[in-house]
Amino acid sequence: MMPLKNIVTRSASPSCSIPSLFISLSLLCILPLSLFFFFHSSPNPQMNLLQTTPPNSIKVYVADLPTSLNYGLLENYWALDSDSRIGSEVDNEIRKKTHIGGKSSKKFLPYPENPIIKQYSAEYWILGDLMTPEKLKLGSSFAKRVFSADEADVIFVPFFATLSAEMQLIVNKGVFRKKKPGNQDYQRQRMVVDFLKQTDAWKRSGGRDHVFVITDPVAMWHVKDEVAPAILLVVDFGGWYKLDSNTANETSSDMIHHTQVSLLKDVIVPYTHLLPRLPLSENQKRETLIYFKGAKHRHRGGIVREKLWDLLINEPRVVMEEGFPNATGREQSIKGMRTSEFCLHPAGDTPTSCRLFDAVQSLCIPVIVSDNIELPFEGMVDYSEFSVFVAVSDALQPSLLVNHLRSYSNDQKDRFRRNMALVQPIFEYENGQPGGIGPVSPNGAINYIWRKVHQKLPMIKETIIREKRKPLGALVPLRCHCT
Known part of the structure; x- marks a missing residue:
């Protein structure tokens, strides 16, 4: 894998974080023992990707x-x-x-x-x-x-x-x-x-x-x-x-x-994601390397999008589509994200968009090119376990982004997708109840x-x-x- 000074390339290895403003001496004493029981009792060790022991209410x-x-x-x-x-x-x-x-x-x-x-x-x-x-x-x-x-x-x-x-x-x-x-x-x-x-x-x-x-x-x-x-x-x-x-x-x-x-x-x-969730069991072979669908022209920090577009549009196995997720665009987005290895997430008028969460639900590895981005639930979720972060200055160098993404092995990409499947539920608001009034998922967004x-x-x-x-x-x- 080619080295990039500003790209997060850490593999999806187990990690455990306890988000807290202050950790008492007693917690420090019992922490090793609690970690032992966590790793030896969890049916899926990768679930330590998420914070699983919140306070009561x-x-x-x-x-x-x-x-x-x-x-x-x-x-x-x-x-x-x-x-x-x-x-x-x-x-x-x-x-x-x-x-x-x-x-x-x-x-x-x-x-x-x-x-x-x-x-x-x-x-x-x-x-x-x-x-x-x-x-x-x-x-x-x-x-x-x-x-x-x-x-x-x-x-x-x-x-x-x-x-x-x-x-x-x-x-x-x-x-x-x-x-x-x-x-x-x-x-x-x-x-x-x-x-x-x-x-x-x-x-x-x-x-x-x-x-x-x-x-x-x-x-x-x-x-x-x-x-x-x-x-x-x-x-x-x-x-x-x-x-x-x-x-x-x-x-x-x-x-x-x-x-x-x-x-x-x-x-x-x-x-709120606009595309339906793809279960890991239904994932199929992905022929496209990079997929993006959205408006080419943006304002403020989003001007990087137009520059990326011009760099990538003629690259093999790269699909750049202009459009909006209306009835027709939604079906195109579902197909595009589910058949692509990586989904590009450049800044728009603001640093984020719902495109990131559509990518996660589609098991399409997010490639985040947005230096000022803030992400939900950080400290409780480690995005580097299922996303690739690229500095704007690096992404705008010809061929650098494409060559880097091509360097990921199939095992690495499969690991990203397994981790995405674990975090899909926490980006879900809907509870299926009339008027939204009813029990929510214990591990959902709310x-x-x-x-x-x-x-x-x-x-x-x-x-x-x-x-x-x-x-x-x-x-x-x-x-x-x-x-």
Whole structure:
């Protein structure tokens, strides 16, 4: 295998990680013994790829927002006659066939299938889990709902921020970025923030223990600064970069402004994958070396995509397709990913896309060319066990990327795929229940999200306590430069 200074080439060997902010002396004493029993009792040693011993639960209070800000938005969406945007034909067909629409037509409303919206459906499944009665969960959920904010570890904000933004783009795109009466999304954002700021829970913590789902880069566009102290569930930090004007002329592309996001408090969550899962038992021979389907032209960090396209388009066993995962594009993507060894994942307008999770579900080894990428559940999942990471500077050298991928042996590629099969479930939101209300998979995305939030609690509690002791009127400089 040819050496590359910035490419992760470590083979998928067993490893064990215990994500924790602090490890006590007693844990250090018993760790060797616990590892012995783990390796000798697990039916599949490779399962140590995942964190398997989480704490018991996290106590979650659901803020008392009006239904119009969550399930009511679904009623409004399905009540639309149609949506003319790309990818919407699938939902238009659902409206025709099932007559969804109106406030009394369905007890449980599905989330849109339009891929533009569906890829950001975490808000729907997380709330569905919290709405499920405890007696039906049978211990499947890591989040335990409590009905007093005083008892809670965190306060969940049940606002369908993605659906609110996308509804506005459907109804009146022209006012989307304007703070004016015609922008219903802005009005809903203000309603959420103004309501929360009047609650005792927000006043006690400054919102730091509140959890917002903001997966769509354009969601909550007008109030990002106001909710920034909270725990944000985001797919990446691409929509949150804000360079400090004092460093604008320096090499500062990695800087995140202190009023925005931080890995210390926020949680990176998966996109909802758009392609179905391929079981390892159904994997077949793959004739294509590298596959990519998507838009060639992107903005900001995504300009690397166009350069990669021009380098790879004429390479043998490389397929570069321009398109979108609508009805036709979806079938092309399924075929392309399932018949390819590697699936290219370059940065787009933001560092990530749902393409990465479609690749995992298709057992197509992800090749990640995105220097600023953040990934879900790191510390609980080791991506280098089933993905190849390539620095942008290396990937743009002629023939270097293709030659490197060709150097992987069949045994190495098979090992990557076996590891992908192990992690497929943790990127799965859907529980097959009407309205998303029902037991979730113990090893699914929702439980992994809450486990990750639980890891943040000590730091969040410390921040709340430090803020309380600050004298009134004291000016403390904000120094956070967190990555």
